[in-house]
Amino acid sequence: MSAVAPDGRKMLRLEVRNSQTPIERKPEWIKTRAKMGPEYSKMQALVKSEGLHTVCQEAGCPNIYECWEDREATFLIGGDQCTRRCDFCQIDTGKPEALDRDEPRRVGESVVTMDLNYATITGVARDDLEDGGAWLYAETVRQIHAQTAGRADGRTKVELLAPDFNAVPEQLAEVFSSRPEVFAHNVETVPGSSSGSAPASATSAL
Template sequence: MSAAVPEGRKMLRLEIRNAETPIEKKPEWIKTKARFGPEYRELQTLVKTQDLHTVCQEAGCPNIFECWEDREATFLIGGSQCTRRCDFCQIDTGKPADYDRDEPRRVAESVVSMNLRYATVTGVARDDLPDEGAWLHAETVRQIHALNPGTGVEILATDFSGNPSLLAEVFSSRPEVFAHNVETVPRIFKRIRPAFRYERSLDVITQARDARLITKSNLILGMGETREEISQALQDLHDAGCDIITVTQYLRPSPRHLPVASWVKPEEFLEIKEEAEEIGFLGVLAGPLVRSSYRAGRLWAQSMQRKGWDVPPALSGLALASLAEAAASQNGFAQAV
């Protein structure tokens, strides 16, 4: 696996230090099995013939087979270079792309072409822009809803520096889910996510809850946290107003990224899932290969029902899909429990 850095910058001292540790051998329980269903095959053909781009492909997500079979996909907006650097993240830090105001329309048209039932949109941090990319996020949601009235939209956003007016811009687009990933526990947060703040991330989730949005976050395990710290982070997130939580294993993208500190066993993920449900989360998925957008539409529909909120008729198909399928796949794709 290459330790190459983006053109125009040298490896950081932290990256050089990380690269001194060889890439770890994955345990036997971390494995995927490709299952090519009819919906997946159709989407694969569409993406190739129409030159569409999804995070699912470009990040090599292990769950692409299941998500595409459900007509769900994830798109990255704002360019491929982030203005912040997290030590676990595959997206690189570098010179940001030019601001492309036509990107929301193109993403929405891709959703039309792929006939998606649920689309997740995530964006790089754009601290170089006065609004940190808030309009771009909001407009992408608006365009997808306008062109695809039967498609749910989940926005996985940066913290916009906790600025209430910027967050309000995104909230006003009314995504089905507003997600902001905390990713790790307070003790190691600053080392791993130096441009973010743990308490600020919790406050972002609280602001989304107060805007009456379904809220979501993610925890990545295996970066040096303790079991007790995981429990506290789950409680912190729930107290902040988080409705949905996904929990996953850290997999090192390259030698210059943070070395893996531990491998969490499937039975431990099951314990964490049960604990999260006892705490009161409305939707929980946990497993070695779960990603934050995995089975996103089903988790949203489940959370709506558990809140007692009506699922719009155009999205009723998501409510009918059983999350039991995700749980049943624990020995297959995402090993979700």
């Protein structure tokens, strides 16, 4: 179960279905007030106007106000509906819309507008696509590199936080061909312990 903040941002889940440990009340010292400054508002307007998705919003990250105020963001490509369901993730599971092939260009333009030195790109799992979304990741990297090639501070470096692409070598090769500066893949736990925290589809096969 999840809650929705007044600005439409999803908040953290109130329960964890696979956990055997009860959720405890957080100590007072860990709490802080959200500060929505002018840069946060600009970032929010930009993301909305470009029809983009960010992990900051979709995953209900509590640091969104601080990061956006510093003009830092992690882009979420491939839509806002994931084909997998992992209890450690806040992103909705559902049937994704058709692939938006113009999204890489818009992400590139937004990186230029934000004048980012470093952009992090992640995305939902797209098991509904024949290539698992490999083209989308690769083209997004290519667009960012191309559109920021003339930056005074050098082209924007790109980090991909990618899904496993079902460990298909051809799909991985497509992504690697775009030459991201960093290729990252989260492994939540070792295979022997994954049944208690992730579905079989959340593999650590890479």
